[in-house]
Amino acid sequence: MGERLPEPHPLLQVTDLSIRIGSVGENLVDGVSLRMNAGETLCIVGESGCGKSLTALALMGLLPTPPLRLMSGRAEFGGQDLFSLSSQDLNHIRGGEMAMIFQEPMTSLNPALTIGEQIAESVRRHRGGTRTEALDRALEMLRRVRIPAPEKRLGEYPHQMSGGMRQRAMIAMALANDPRLLIADEPTTALDVTVQQQVLDLIRALQAETGAGLVLITHDLGVVAEMADQVAVMYAGRIVESGPVAAIFDDPQHPYTIGLMSSMPALGARSGRLVTIPGIVPPANAMPKGCRFAARCPFAMPDCAKAPPLADLGGGHRVACWNAPLEQAFPAMAVAG
Amino acid sequence: MLSFLGRRVLIAIPTVLLISVFVFALQKFLPGDPVLALAGEDRNPEMLAFLREKYRLNDPLYLQYFHWIGNALRGDLGISLRTQQPVLELIGQKLPVTVQLAVMALIFAVVIGIPAGVISAYKKGTWIDWLANIISLSGLSVPNFWLGIMLILLVSVKLGWLPASGYQPLTEDPLQSLRTMLMPAFVLGSGLAATLMRHTRSAMLGVLQSDYVRTARAKGLNERTVVLKHALRNALVPIVTVVTLLFGELLAGAVLTEQIFTIPGFGKLVVDAVFNRDYAVVQGIVLCTAIAFIAMNILADALYRILNPRMRDQ
Numbered sequence: 001m002g003e004r005l006p007e008p009h010p011l012l013q014v015t016d017l018s019i020r021i022g023s024v025g026e027n028l029v030d031g032v033s034l035r036m037n038a039g040e041t042l043c044i045v046g047e048s049g050c051g052k053s054l055t056a057l058a059l060m061g062l063l064p065t066p067p068l069r070l071m072s073g074r075a076e077f078g079g080q081d082l083f084s085l086s087s088q089d090l091n092h093i094r095g096g097e098m099a100m101i102f103q104e105p106m107t108s109l110n111p112a113l114t115i116g117e118q119i120a121e122s123v124r125r126h127r128g129g130t131r132t133e134a135l136d137r138a139l140e141m142l143r144r145v146r147i148p149a150p151e152k153r154l155g156e157y158p159h160q161m162s163g164g165m166r167q168r169a170m171i172a173m174a175l176a177n178d179p180r181l182l183i184a185d186e187p188t189t190a191l192d193v194t195v196q197q198q199v200l201d202l203i204r205a206l207q208a209e210t211g212a213g214l215v216l217i218t219h220d221l222g223v224v225a226e227m228a229d230q231v232a233v234m235y236a237g238r239i240v241e242s243g244p245v246a247a248i249f250d251d252p253q254h255p256y257t258i259g260l261m262s263s264m265p266a267l268g269a270r271s272g273r274l275v276t277i278p279g280i281v282p283p284a285n286a287m288p289k290g291c292r293f294a295a296r297c298p299f300a301m302p303d304c305a306k307a308p309p310l311a312d313l314g315g316g317h318r319v320a321c322w323n324a325p326l327e328q329a330f331p332a333m334a335v336a337g
Numbered sequence: 338m339l340s341f342l343g344r345r346v347l348i349a350i351p352t353v354l355l356i357s358v359f360v361f362a363l364q365k366f367l368p369g370d371p372v373l374a375l376a377g378e379d380r381n382p383e384m385l386a387f388l389r390e391k392y393r394l395n396d397p398l399y400l401q402y403f404h405w406i407g408n409a410l411r412g413d414l415g416i417s418l419r420t421q422q423p424v425l426e427l428i429g430q431k432l433p434v435t436v437q438l439a440v441m442a443l444i445f446a447v448v449i450g451i452p453a454g455v456i457s458a459y460k461k462g463t464w465i466d467w468l469a470n471i472i473s474l475s476g477l478s479v480p481n482f483w484l485g486i487m488l489i490l491l492v493s494v495k496l497g498w499l500p501a502s503g504y505q506p507l508t509e510d511p512l513q514s515l516r517t518m519l520m521p522a523f524v525l526g527s528g529l530a531a532t533l534m535r536h537t538r539s540a541m542l543g544v545l546q547s548d549y550v551r552t553a554r555a556k557g558l559n560e561r562t563v564v565l566k567h568a569l570r571n572a573l574v575p576i577v578t579v580v581t582l583l584f585g586e587l588l589a590g591a592v593l594t595e596q597i598f599t600i601p602g603f604g605k606l607v608v609d610a611v612f613n614r615d616y617a618v619v620q621g622i623v624l625c626t627a628i629a630f631i632a633m634n635i636l637a638d639a640l641y642r643i644l645n646p647r648m649r650d651q
Binding site: 062093107173 | 462546547548549551552553554555556557558559560562566567570571644645646647
């Protein structure tokens with residue numbers, strides 16, 4: 001994969017994506033818009049149940065419908081709207097130009113098929129060629145994800161491998177057709193801490209090698225700090241803050257983002273209690289009408305009964321909060337911060 | 338795989354012996370005297386004593402058992418009290434008939450039940466699913482004898498397409514043999530197909546929701562490959578179990594089906610032997626059936642290992 005010419009269009013542009021369960025209630029994913037350029041890493045961060053995985057599954061056309069329903073939205077990938085493609089055209093893209101890694105390496109591989117077969121079938125699906133050629137490519141991919149004894153692994157079944165090994169095999173499978181976009185849904189959450197770092201390093205190295213764009217879904221701000229170019233913070237189905245990684249970490253504006261940052265344990269600080277955000281995420285059947293974070297927000301005010309728009313603070317830094325920028329709403333904060 | 342099969346066969350030997358003890362004991366404790374049945378109207382004591390001596394019925398039980406099992410191991414299952422034919426010969430005559438019926442019924446069940454279950458799981462909640470469920474429920478609810486009689490009335494009597502009864506050995510006239518067996522096999526297989534459909538459906542519903550099926554879709558594979566290669570293969574493990582269990586139902590159903598279509602098979606042999614207290618025949622039949630069951634289970638275990646690689650390492 002050589003250098004690509006700078007593209008006039010973003011690699012992926014999602015506009016106003018909404019997903020609902022059944023036909024009643026509030027949207028589980030509500031008006032989500034995302035944008036990323038080729039080769040970039042976009043991290044979607046948030047607690048479990050905030051809709052980040054649903055967003056990813058929707059992009060891949062993998063939402064279980066029913067019970068879930070795509071209410072609105074466009075997702076342009078390479079100039080085509082993913083949501084209006086025929087299933088045939090979508091199958092052409094997924095696994096090829098756009099691939100996905102899942103959270104659970106233990107259950108995401110087919111227990112009845114060898115690793116080699118599972119990678120090779122994807123290669124044959126998108127590139128054609130003989131079985132032998134596809135298996136050669138599978139072997140090459142296993143080498144690239146640095147699985148020890150790849151020749152042996154080719155004929156092994158998932159249960160014969162450790163979790164980290166399986167996730168490497170998943171990565172090999174996802175990258176086998178040189179995708180332009182890789183979606184990774186919590187790829188390290190189910191792994192041991194020592195293995196997590198190795199897998200993240202591997203993803204980053206392969207991304208640099210292939211120039212693929214990466215949508216990385218995580219709840220771990222440490223991972224975000226390490227991997228992201230762009231960040232989107234989701235809360236209860238909405239994006240509450242987004243922008244370049246530096247802006248989000250240096251100058252978090254949404255009270256939820258600030259809460260997330262301060263609940264992150266710092267290394268070495270052994271004294272004191274961990275900071276938590278009081279309250280719980282509203283359940284899907286009882287979403288508040290206005291700002292969904294208001295009930296847990298220390299700065300909540302009457303205006304918060306209306307949903308705040310995602311407003312641009314400049315430099316691509318967007319925040320959905322009536323108080324943003326905080327320095328203006330609470331001048332004392334600027335001094336304190 | 339061969340060493341696995343060898344081990345399983347070795348383990349099966351004590352099982353068969355244990356079953357043989359049960360079979361022997363059960364038979365002895367049943368009420369009724371076979372000698373009386375044999376002697377018929379002629380009940381003079383000398384005749385009865387002679388018969389008891391002839392069939393070693395005066396020996397202690399354990400001697401009778403050792404005598405019987407010793408002969409059985411040499412392939413001699415005794416002589417039928419009723420027809421005076423060797424039991425093994427009787428079984429050898431009747432078994433192929435029932436095996437043909439059972440195999441054809443099983444083919445019907447698998448060819449109808451598994452695809453119907455797959456389609457109904459895949460189309461869950463649609464009219465196709467409803468239709469498949471209604472048909473399967475009727476398959477389960479309609480008794481074999483009724484379906485058999487109705488089919489005979491329609492297909493044989495009214496339309497004259499297939500013979501209503503009888504049996505033609507497969508070796509003599511294969512086509513006629515298949516034609517004769519078609520309707521009985523369908524009758525016997527329909528209930529099994531319904532059971533199989535319902536189990537396939539539920540196994541597929543579980544598997545279709547699994548993460549690896551999602552992965553298969555994420556690879557851009559077409560739905561056919563996703564369903565048949567990724568989902569069905571994994572759903573087959575519980576389905577094989579069901580088929581093994583259905584084997585018993587199949588044999589029981591064969592008895593009835595053979596009566597309806599007057600097929601001279603194993604089922605008729607069983608019924609006649611039990612009614613006439615033909616000890617040797619009943620023992621031989623139960624022993625053969627038990628061995629067939631064990632063989633089916635070994636076959637199922639072998640299939641598990643083919644279908645589920647995780648079991649190969651155990």
